[in-house]
Amino acid sequence: MKRKSERRRGEARKKRCAARNGSQAAPHRDIYIAITDKLYFAILKQKVKSTADRHCFCVDEELAYENFYADFGPLNLAMFYRFCCKLTKKLKSITLSRKKIIFYTCGDQKKQVNAAYLMGSYAVMNLNMMPEEAYSLLVSRNSTYIPFRKCAYSSSLLCHGRNSMSSLATIFQALQYSWLDFSKFDVEEYEHYERAENGDFNWIIPGKFLAFSGPHPKSKIENGYPLHAPEAYIPYFRKHNITAIVRLNKKMYDARRFTEVGFEHHDLFFVDGSTPNDSIVRKFLNICENAEGAIAVHCKAGLGRTGTLIGCYMMKHYQLTAAEVIAWIRICRPGSIIGPQQNFVEEKQNSLWAEGDVFREKMQNERENGKMAVTRILSGVDDITINGSNKNRTAKKDETELYNDDEERNGVTQGDKLRALKSKRQARSSSGSLSQEENKIHTRSSSQTPSTVHLQSSVQGCKASVNPLALSDHSDSRKRSRTSLPATSVLSASSLCHTRLVRSLGNLHVVAGNSEQWGSRRDTASTTTSTGTLINLNMAHLQASSPRLPLSYKETAFAH
Numbered sequence: 001m002k003r004k005s006e007r008r009r010g011e012a013r014k015k016r017c018a019a020r021n022g023s024q025a026a027p028h029r030d031i032y033i034a035i036t037d038k039l040y041f042a043i044l045k046q047k048v049k050s051t052a053d054r055h056c057f058c059v060d061e062e063l064a065y066e067n068f069y070a071d072f073g074p075l076n077l078a079m080f081y082r083f084c085c086k087l088t089k090k091l092k093s094i095t096l097s098r099k100k101i102i103f104y105t106c107g108d109q110k111k112q113v114n115a116a117y118l119m120g121s122y123a124v125m126n127l128n129m130m131p132e133e134a135y136s137l138l139v140s141r142n143s144t145y146i147p148f149r150k151c152a153y154s155s156s157l158l159c160h161g162r163n164s165m166s167s168l169a170t171i172f173q174a175l176q177y178s179w180l181d182f183s184k185f186d187v188e189e190y191e192h193y194e195r196a197e198n199g200d201f202n203w204i205i206p207g208k209f210l211a212f213s214g215p216h217p218k219s220k221i222e223n224g225y226p227l228h229a230p231e232a233y234i235p236y237f238r239k240h241n242i243t244a245i246v247r248l249n250k251k252m253y254d255a256r257r258f259t260e261v262g263f264e265h266h267d268l269f270f271v272d273g274s275t276p277n278d279s280i281v282r283k284f285l286n287i288c289e290n291a292e293g294a295i296a297v298h299c300k301a302g303l304g305r306t307g308t309l310i311g312c313y314m315m316k317h318y319q320l321t322a323a324e325v326i327a328w329i330r331i332c333r334p335g336s337i338i339g340p341q342q343n344f345v346e347e348k349q350n351s352l353w354a355e356g357d358v359f360r361e362k363m364q365n366e367r368e369n370g371k372m373a374v375t376r377i378l379s380g381v382d383d384i385t386i387n388g389s390n391k392n393r394t395a396k397k398d399e400t401e402l403y404n405d406d407e408e409r410n411g412v413t414q415g416d417k418l419r420a421l422k423s424k425r426q427a428r429s430s431s432g433s434l435s436q437e438e439n440k441i442h443t444r445s446s447s448q449t450p451s452t453v454h455l456q457s458s459v460q461g462c463k464a465s466v467n468p469l470a471l472s473d474h475s476d477s478r479k480r481s482r483t484s485l486p487a488t489s490v491l492s493a494s495s496l497c498h499t500r501l502v503r504s505l506g507n508l509h510v511v512a513g514n515s516e517q518w519g520s521r522r523d524t525a526s527t528t529t530s531t532g533t534l535i536n537l538n539m540a541h542l543q544a545s546s547p548r549l550p551l552s553y554k555e556t557a558f559a560h
Helices: 002-024 077-092 109-126 131-138 166-176 187-193 234-239 278-290 304-318 322-332 340-368 391-399 414-423 474-481 493-506 530-543
Strands: 031-034 039-043 054-057 100-105 201-205 209-212 220-222 225-227 242-247 264-267 294-298 450-455 508-513
Touching (some): 100 109, 109 166, 166 322, 209 304, 234 242, 294 304, 304 322, 322 340
Parallel strands (some): 054 100, 242 264, 242 294
């Protein structure tokens, strides 16, 4: 009997393995899912052509995710924008008015889940579907999707928690809070600034949080990665009302290069790839709750530690789930929140929700009693102790010492690896065969006429001085930002390095709108005093108390 039971267990194990392998294989049949009477989503075994009664298109090759390690999605905000433009044009086309529009994917399961994310997000944003409704359509007809993976090089787990609908839910939340508004979104600016040579930064919450790669003492190219001095970021920070910088990595540059020109600067170091302790989380939230303007946050690569702390703020003040926070931050800045940091965000969700409730109740009581808090809370107050020792003075002296590259010459951190991978990416158009008209479906207002903004950086190591490049028009900037580096067969190694140094560090340029761009803050003239700013900020936190009710972006201190 024992042998027979063992044989049965072995057969059952084989069946489970066969079922698992079958689920990972390509679909055995074509699946068509009706999103509307005119629009269909399909998972096919092979490419198909359009017919007299249907128009078929696929973006598997046009919109491709640039992975760090085993991660494969979700596609970033620019790719989602271009997909929306493409599909909207087809749905509004007169020549296609009598045809069914079929958006299909015939790639592996990684392509399938990205295609489903695009289709579901489009339905939420443009077809006014609730996330649950869009998700139920996508999983109908027995269609299944593998979860996104995190980009840590150590292991591969679920990317957005255990809820496959988190990407759709986070698009819905972003719309409610006006973080996502394609009428003001500049796709060229987004794609320009996310590149390593142009600053490597992205807005997570427009007008509130900007995540960027850590500055360096001097502008140079190290191991193929362009490093920018603090001065390179100052013009952009001033233009977009960024008033505070939070550094989470070791001291690579002197903080006075920011503070002496009017910025606040805070250090909250914790080890690369690790998670912050409660004290660091509390100090970070305190800094952000009392900042007069937007906050720029960086670690070494501006991905793991940076995204983790920004996510904590989002959970406390917007009541988003951990899965929604991780999904949104990765859509804005792929590669964020890495390895154990994802588990940390999930574990902090309930406690931060509770802290947010207490915070809003406190602000509400102060508002009703006419005692709005106007006193700035110093981020370092938790470190103050009263004793006769010189321990604090010694620590303060050590903090002024800058981090030396030699400290990690024999040990490469996770941030180093992520930056190295990102630096290898060549400038390319993510639009594939999308025409210019398709990319202009969501037009910007006339008040958003593009202007030239120069990010200034001191280029050291170049014998000849370099004049900053000025963009003659918007089209020139597109060509320049999408031009690949010269091939090594044409230029020598030293010439190539010099060319990229000049192009990326001495001449950081971008086309930016004069007013009200996606990621910029509106005029703050009406809130010139710190008192008025803090009152508006407290009002914003009160208005964000309901996680499922729309929050008017114009009513928050983030957007004034």
